[in-house]
Amino acid sequence: xxxxxxxxxxxxxxxxxxxxxxxxxxxxxxxxxxxxxxxxxxxxxxxxxxxxxxxxxxxxxxxxxxxxxxxxxxxxxxxxxxxxxxxxxxxxxxxxxxxxxxxxxxxxxxxxxxxxxxxxxxxxxxxxxxxxxxxxxxxxxxxxxxxxxxxxxxxxxxxxxxxxxxxxxxxxxxxxxxxxxxxxxxxxxxxxxxxxxxxxxxxxxxxxxxxxxxxxxxxxxxxxxxxxxxxxxxxxxxxxxxxxxxxxxxxxxxxxxxxxxxxxxxxxxxxxxxxxxxxxxxxxxxxxxxxxxxxxxxxxxxxxxxxxxxxxxxxxxxxxxxxxxxxxxxxxxxxxxxxxxxxxxxxxxxxxxxxxxxxxxxxxxxxxxxxxxxxxxxxxxxxxxxxxxxxxxxxxxxxxxxxxxxxxxxxxxxxxxxxxxxxxxxxxxxxxxxxxxxxxxxxxxxxxxxxxxxxxxxxxxxxxxxxxxxxxxxxxxxxxxxxxxxxxxxxxxxxxxxxxxxxxxxxxxxxxxxxxxxxxxxxxxxxxxxxxxxxxxxxxxxxxxxxxx
Numbered sequence: 001x002x003x004x005x006x007x008x009x010x011x012x013x014x015x016x017x018x019x020x021x022x023x024x025x026x027x028x029x030x031x032x033x034x035x036x037x038x039x040x041x042x043x044x045x046x047x048x049x050x051x052x053x054x055x056x057x058x059x060x061x062x063x064x065x066x067x068x069x070x071x072x073x074x075x076x077x078x079x080x081x082x083x084x085x086x087x088x089x090x091x092x093x094x095x096x097x098x099x100x101x102x103x104x105x106x107x108x109x110x111x112x113x114x115x116x117x118x119x120x121x122x123x124x125x126x127x128x129x130x131x132x133x134x135x136x137x138x139x140x141x142x143x144x145x146x147x148x149x150x151x152x153x154x155x156x157x158x159x160x161x162x163x164x165x166x167x168x169x170x171x172x173x174x175x176x177x178x179x180x181x182x183x184x185x186x187x188x189x190x191x192x193x194x195x196x197x198x199x200x201x202x203x204x205x206x207x208x209x210x211x212x213x214x215x216x217x218x219x220x221x222x223x224x225x226x227x228x229x230x231x232x233x234x235x236x237x238x239x240x241x242x243x244x245x246x247x248x249x250x251x252x253x254x255x256x257x258x259x260x261x262x263x264x265x266x267x268x269x270x271x272x273x274x275x276x277x278x279x280x281x282x283x284x285x286x287x288x289x290x291x292x293x294x295x296x297x298x299x300x301x302x303x304x305x306x307x308x309x310x311x312x313x314x315x316x317x318x319x320x321x322x323x324x325x326x327x328x329x330x331x332x333x334x335x336x337x338x339x340x341x342x343x344x345x346x347x348x349x350x351x352x353x354x355x356x357x358x359x360x361x362x363x364x365x366x367x368x369x370x371x372x373x374x375x376x377x378x379x380x381x382x383x384x385x386x387x388x389x390x391x392x393x394x395x396x397x398x399x400x401x402x403x404x405x406x407x408x409x410x411x412x413x414x415x416x417x418x419x420x421x422x423x424x425x426x427x428x429x430x431x432x433x434x435x436x437x438x439x440x441x442x443x444x445x446x447x448x449x450x451x452x453x454x455x456x457x458x459x460x461x462x463x464x465x466x467x468x469x470x471x472x473x474x475x476x477x478x479x480x481x482x483x484x485x486x487x488x489x490x491x492x493x494x495x496x497x498x499x500x501x502x503x504x505x506x507x508x509x510x511x512x513x514x515x516x517x518x519x520x521x522x523x524x525x526x527x528x529x530x531x532x533x534x535x536x537x538x539x540x541x542x543x544x545x546x547x548x549x
Contacts, residue, residue, distance in 0.1 A: 002377060002399045006176065006198040007077050007167050009206075009238040015162040017213050017240035023066035025247050026258055033240070036070055037165055042153040043074035044167075049145045049152075050126065052104060054079035054170055057178065059103035061085045061094060061112055062130040064223045065247045069233055071107045071130065072223075076176060076198075079168035083178045083190075084224040086452075088249075088518045091115040097180050097188060098124065101406070110136065172196040178406050179226055179352050181453045190406030193226070197355035198234065200377040200399040204357060205235040210321050213240030215265040218258050220246040226356040227326055227451060231268045241265075252276045256315055263317035270327040270451035271334075272479070274345070277315065278334040282308065286337075305341040312343055322363040324348055326356075327451025329438070332369070339368050347371050349436060351424060352453065353415070354378070354400040358424075359436045370435040375400065380436065383423075387430050391439050394424045446476050452520045454481070459523060462516050466509045468492055468502060473533055475547045480524040483510065484546060486532055502528070 017033045024030020031039070052058070058075045060082060062068050075082045083101040085094060087109060095116050098106060106113075106127045113127055113136050126138035126146070135146045157164065177193040209231075211217075217236045221228025223245075236243050244262050246254065252273050259267070285291060285308075295301045316323065323345040330347050338345055346363040349371035350356030358380065361372035374380035377399040384392025397420045404412035416422050428438045446454040456474035463472040463483060470488040474481055487502060497505070506526045514522045533541040 002172065002196050002200050002203065004199045004203050005172055006195055006202060006234070007170070009199070009202050010073060010077055011165050011167055013238045013240050014165050018162050020214055020240055021242045022237065022240075023069050023243050023245065025066050025245050028066075030242070030244075031066055031070065034160065036073065038153075038157070038160055039070045040074045040077055040167070041157055041160070041164075042149060043071070044078050045152055045156060046145065046149050047074075047078050047080060047105075049149075050105070050142055052078070052080055054168065055081060055175065057081045057083050057101050057103040059083045059085060059098050059101060059106040059108075059124075060130075060224075061087055061098075061106065062109035063087050063247050063249075064219060064228075064245050065130060066245055067130045067133070068107075068223060069237075069243075069245070072229075072233075073237075077167035079170035079174070081175050081178060083180075084229070085180060086222060086224045086518070087112055088520060090516070090518065091119070093188075093518075095119040095121060097190075100188070101178055101180075101190060108136070113137075170195065172199060175403060177226075177355075179224075181352055181455075189408060189411055191226075191352045192403040192406050193352075193355045194403050196399045197402065198230070200375070201230045201355050201357050202235050202238055204360070204375045204377060205231060206239065208360065208362065209235070209266060209324070211236060211239045211241055211266055215239070215241045216262050217241050217243050217266060218246065218255070218262050218264045219243050220250050220255050220258070221268060221270065221327075221451060225452065226352050227350060228268070230356060231324070236266070259315070259317040263319040265320055267316055267320045267323040269323055269325050271325060271330045272450050274323070274325060274338075275331050275334055275479070277312070278331070278337065281315075282312070282337065309341040309343055312338075312341075320344065322346055324360070326350055327447060329447075336368065349438060351426075353402045353422060353424075354396070355402070357400060358394075358396060361435070367431075367433075367435045370431075370437050372436065373434040374436065380430070382428060382430055384429075388432060389429065391427050391429055394426045394428050394436070394438070395421045396424065397421050446474075446481075448476070448481075448520060450520055454521055459483070459513070459517055459521055462513050463509075463523075466513070468495075468497060468505055469509070471533060471541070473529070473541055473543065473546055474523065475543075481522065483513075483523045483526045484529040484533075485526050486529050 014033045014037045020033055021030045022033045022036050058080050060071055072082055083103050085097050098121050102123055104123055104125055106124050107130050109130050126142035127136040129136050172195045174195055175192050176195045176198055178190040181189045219232035221232055223229050223233055326348040344363045346366045348360040350358045357375055359372040359374050366372055378396050379398050380396040382392040383395050384390040401422050426438055428436055430436050448454045459474045460472045468488050468491055470486045473484040510523055510526045534545055
């Protein structure tokens with residue numbers, strides 16, 4: 001069992017990097033480690049006076065920002081439980097998740113809170129703005145406590161010093177974060193991530209990803225997800241880095257612009273950004289007939305590859321140790337080309353239930369097509385008679401693994417067996433050297449190109465309620481969500497709807513569906529599937545028959 005503590009890492013970094021800038025929104029003045037410490041201690045006083053105990057839940061709903069990060073640190077180091085919720089869920093889903101989590105306080109962007117202000121959230125005693133930390137709503141007691149908070153903080157800490165930084169001594173096995181993997185209560189699972197999981201992820205990153213105090217980083221992945229939170233925020237924070245946060249969901253163009261200005265030392269990415277660069281900037285060049293001919297000439301092809309690598313490296317700021325790609329599978333053609341030119345990138349493997357890291361290897365040791373080797377805080381194997389050659393489910397156990405799903409014992413028992421092995425639902429093999437090769441996903445969940453978890457049943461549940469649709473199946477094809485539609489032919493016959501009319505109706509239906517679900521779940525296209533989908537004896541659709549490997 002890991003001895004290091006995430007709170008210990010945070011304390012040490014604040015004390016050692018007191019006057020260094022820690023967190024800032026893009027092109028804005030940021031907070032030093034000292035200023036972050038002051039905010040943490042101020043909110044510790046507030047939580048205590050408000051009757052918040054260790055283990056109580058506090059919801060955090062907002063776009064990425066330095067304020068979001070400071071609240072996360074405040075809750076975590078107090079020993080309360082952070083409940084980060086993606087801001088792009090629909091208002092009803094946000095309310096469902098806040099209620100399901102049993103949160104007592106909420107920090108939220110003001111625009112988001114306005115959409116749920118009149119909803120029933122009975123357990124919430126106070127709501128604080130992530131924009132300016134003003135009190136948006138509360139009971140009378142919280143209002144009085146919050147009004148006196150600044151004065152109380154000044155009285156308690158008249159002259160704050162590094163030696164004062166001593167936070168909660170909460171046990172490593174206790175719950176730290178509830179991370180929701182879906183939006184609606186029917187499908188959402190609250191992943192219970194303990195302190196040891198966060199500590200294990202940070203310890204591995206500190207030992208294997210080279211950074212030093214003051215190094216600049218750019219954070220653009222969703223911080224409400226474990227991948228972005230652990231490696232664009234918590235890990236660099238514990239190293240004394242300066243993290244610049246792109247607060248709105250940025251386009252690849254904005255991301256590259258920020259890289260050019262900030263020149264980050266480590267880059268975390270999802271395949272979407274890398275693949276767009278490959279598709280838009282590289283493929284059009286290397287597929288020209290003249291260039292193909294030049295690339296076929298030994299010696300000359302190396303010169304061309306070197307120039308492409310230099311241009312690509314420069315587009316990422318030019319000063320990074322490596323680009324770590326995770327969240328979904330990387331396009332194989334892009335991976336082969338980047339490897340051929342010697343671009344410094346690697347592909348990792350993880351899942352929310354492991355906070356998130358499962359495997360990683362540095363860019364100069366990783367193997368083509370592999371997702372690195374298992375981290376040293378996990379035991380990873382393949383559930384097959386020959387793990388090197390026979391594809392089987394990837395199973396694991398160790399410090400990174402979650403406690404279970406919040407208030408869902410049935411789902412917990414389905415993924416963690418009696419011996420403590422967690423069944424990932426992913427299929428793969430492990431070679432003799434320990435490299436993990438993922439061969440497919442047996443789970444229903446789709447890992448979208450932006451790195452967000454997508455549960456197709458949530459989308460299908462909306463689609464299936466529409467006119468002229470008997471059933472549907474949502475699949476990922478060329479990084480786009482496609483809805484396969486089996487029409488309700490009886491209804492069409494009754495209403496005298498032709499095939500041509502159906503196509504027009506379905507396009508309107510698709511737009512209606514997209515208005516009812518988060519943007520990252522948007523369906524790009526409906527395709528008519530003329531016959532009923534093949535089913536299991538339990539009448540579940542045999543999804544693997546309709547998805548590409």
